[in-house]
Amino acid sequence: MTAIAAKRPFRANWAARAGWALLAVYCVYAVGSLEITWARFLIGLGNGATFLSEMVPPNFERWKLLLEGLFETVQIAVIASAFGVALSLPIGLAASRNLMPAWATWPARAVIAVCRSFHPVIFAILFVKAVGFGPLAGILTLIFASIGFIGKLFAEAIEEISLKPVEACRAAGAPFMSLLAYAVLPQVLNRFIGFATYQFDANMRNSTMVGIVGAGGIGGTLFSAFQRFDYDFLAAILLSIIALIMCSEYLAIRIKAVFND
Amino acid sequence: MTDARTHRKWERFTPAQRLARFAVFLGLGVLLAVSLRTVSVIPEFLWDAPTQMADLFRRMWPPDTASYADNVHTALIETMNIAGMGTILALLMALPVGILGASNIVRVPALNWLSKLILVSSRSVNTLVWAILFVAVFGPGALAGTVAIGFRSVGFCGKLLSEALEECDKGPIEALRAAGAPWPSIFLKGYWPQVAPAFWGITLFRWDINVRESAVIGLVGAGGIGVALDTALNLFRWQQVSLILVCIFAVVIAAEVLVTKIRQRII
Numbered sequence: 001m002t003a004i005a006a007k008r009p010f011r012a013n014w015a016a017r018a019g020w021a022l023l024a025v026y027c028v029y030a031v032g033s034l035e036i037t038w039a040r041f042l043i044g045l046g047n048g049a050t051f052l053s054e055m056v057p058p059n060f061e062r063w064k065l066l067l068e069g070l071f072e073t074v075q076i077a078v079i080a081s082a083f084g085v086a087l088s089l090p091i092g093l094a095a096s097r098n099l100m101p102a103w104a105t106w107p108a109r110a111v112i113a114v115c116r117s118f119h120p121v122i123f124a125i126l127f128v129k130a131v132g133f134g135p136l137a138g139i140l141t142l143i144f145a146s147i148g149f150i151g152k153l154f155a156e157a158i159e160e161i162s163l164k165p166v167e168a169c170r171a172a173g174a175p176f177m178s179l180l181a182y183a184v185l186p187q188v189l190n191r192f193i194g195f196a197t198y199q200f201d202a203n204m205r206n207s208t209m210v211g212i213v214g215a216g217g218i219g220g221t222l223f224s225a226f227q228r229f230d231y232d233f234l235a236a237i238l239l240s241i242i243a244l245i246m247c248s249e250y251l252a253i254r255i256k257a258v259f260n261d
Numbered sequence: 262m263t264d265a266r267t268h269r270k271w272e273r274f275t276p277a278q279r280l281a282r283f284a285v286f287l288g289l290g291v292l293l294a295v296s297l298r299t300v301s302v303i304p305e306f307l308w309d310a311p312t313q314m315a316d317l318f319r320r321m322w323p324p325d326t327a328s329y330a331d332n333v334h335t336a337l338i339e340t341m342n343i344a345g346m347g348t349i350l351a352l353l354m355a356l357p358v359g360i361l362g363a364s365n366i367v368r369v370p371a372l373n374w375l376s377k378l379i380l381v382s383s384r385s386v387n388t389l390v391w392a393i394l395f396v397a398v399f400g401p402g403a404l405a406g407t408v409a410i411g412f413r414s415v416g417f418c419g420k421l422l423s424e425a426l427e428e429c430d431k432g433p434i435e436a437l438r439a440a441g442a443p444w445p446s447i448f449l450k451g452y453w454p455q456v457a458p459a460f461w462g463i464t465l466f467r468w469d470i471n472v473r474e475s476a477v478i479g480l481v482g483a484g485g486i487g488v489a490l491d492t493a494l495n496l497f498r499w500q501q502v503s504l505i506l507v508c509i510f511a512v513v514i515a516a517e518v519l520v521t522k523i524r525q526r527i528i
Contacts, residue, residue: 027349030342034403034484044399051397075296082293117513121389121477122506125494130313136302140310209387213480219389223481226393238386245385258281 051231058239059232066240069211069218073244076138076207076217081200083139084146089192091147092154099158099166099184112155115148120206124215135216142203142210149202153195154188161187193259197252204248208241321503328501332489333508340485341512343403343478344471347410352464354415359422366426366452376423383416388474392483403484410475414467425459426452461527465520472516476509 060066094100095108123144127137165183174182211219218241225234274282361367362376391413395405434451442450479487486509493501 023349026345030346034339034342034346034407036346036404036407040399040404044404047400048398051394072300075300078292078296079300082289117510117517118506119473119477121480122490122509125480126314126317127310129317131306131310132303134302135300136306139300139302205385205387209389212389212393222390223393226397231397238390241390242382242385246381255285258278258285 054229054231055235057232058235059230060236062233065221066218066237069221069237070240070244072135073204073207073211073217073219076135076142076210077200077203077248080139080142080146080207081196081203084143084203085150085196085199087143088147088150088154092151093158093180093184095151095155096158098161098163108151108155112148112151115144116152120145120210121213124210124213128214133214133216138207138210138215138217141215142206145206146199146203150195150199154192157188157191157195158184190260194256197255201245201248201252205245208244317499320499323500324504324507325498325500326504329504329508333486333505336479336486336489337508337512339403340475340479340487341472343406343410343475343485344468346407347475348414348464348468348471350407350411351414351418351467354411355418355422358415358419359426362419362423363426365429376419380416380419383412384420385416386413388413388478389481392478392481396482401482401484406475406478406483406485409478409483410471413474414471417470418463418467421463422456422460425456425463429455458527462524465523469516469520473513476512 091108091111094104095112097105100108120141124137124141127140131137131140161184165187166179169179169183207217207219208222209219211217211221212223214220218237222234222237222241225231225237358376358379361372362380364370364373367373388409391409392406395409395412399405399408429452433455434447437447437451475485475487477487477490479485479489480491482488482491486505490502490505490509493499493505
């Protein structure tokens, strides 16, 4: 055994090789079934070159429309983040198994699971059907998405807290609200602020997209520019979206720094 | 002096910190107030929403199971393939970009910055927007969807991969270098075993996200179940819509369960 090991320090791992072979087989099958061919790819490259040449230079002539869309996107993100975070506090609390009885955790967990399992775009479509086109549908969509994300993380954060302060408060006869304020919240507040800033960031990204299905914001402008082949205006919109996201990331970092020093 | 000691006042924050916190809250409050004042929302529509939603769900019931075999099944398989191939494509692109971004492997700051720029721009453009762009390039269909998923995932995978590479232990790498190993061997036997768990974890996590994403990129014409959903929506076939939604829900839950199981096996 040792002699063999000394001869071959790196022995072949047949299980891993079989895995890689399976992966290669899957790739061949998937490429075949998706009808991805080299010819299509080459045609696409040609199209891509013309597409790019039409995008440059970006056309900022209709900056009023662009600014309106960006402003609406920011509005949607801000309102949805505020309401989503405010709503996910009680829902996340209700879903934490260590503070709440089972009859409260099950419904809260079900709500969170439903909010998480559907992509925001699907929510956006349903809300556009329910409340019509415009930013209201986008706001409702992102509120649901925020509840799904923050509710889950917040429930997990509460489940990880130390129960000693909770017991101390209970022993001193504190009512439930005081128990939350003095034993639970101080332990999770910093993480909660982290989640909230992250969610604001995510809502900013998503609110640039909900407009594609008619739920307000810059996405609608982007999609109509795309459909009218205004590729230079499309490039301007894309650049402004990237700039907006970078600004909001920077803002999130600064806010976190204020609370975490 | 003794007076000061007996009447010492304990404060958790310095005045500057308090001011900063207050400023943040004030700024957020003002932002929210301005947004609420200026947003063009018609309140009547909001109060009307529950009735409209109830009406919608009534029309969706019962799901039209008969149409599953015709078009939904093939579209579901296509969605799964888009997610799988998109993830593989993303990993192929993320490996070089991630290595470029790891400052302990590539010691050229300019290249590190280049990699960061690629990753950030990939992350800040949404999957649907990538899908729109690639539909314009490749025409509608699964190819555009696969490339879009790949391009959106590069930012995520590359960032995590370069972080994993930067956390590598130097010992094995120095040993290999001292033994005169060439660069590919150093990477395969020094870095790869250390980042492999992180790599597979990232892959699973991103695949799970991509299954959700590839279900909706069809709405802009990039293939998969989203195309069927879009068609059913445009024709107001609500019973088909509800069937497709149930299918998406089932696939997403199944993918999540699978990922959780594999993750437990690996880690």
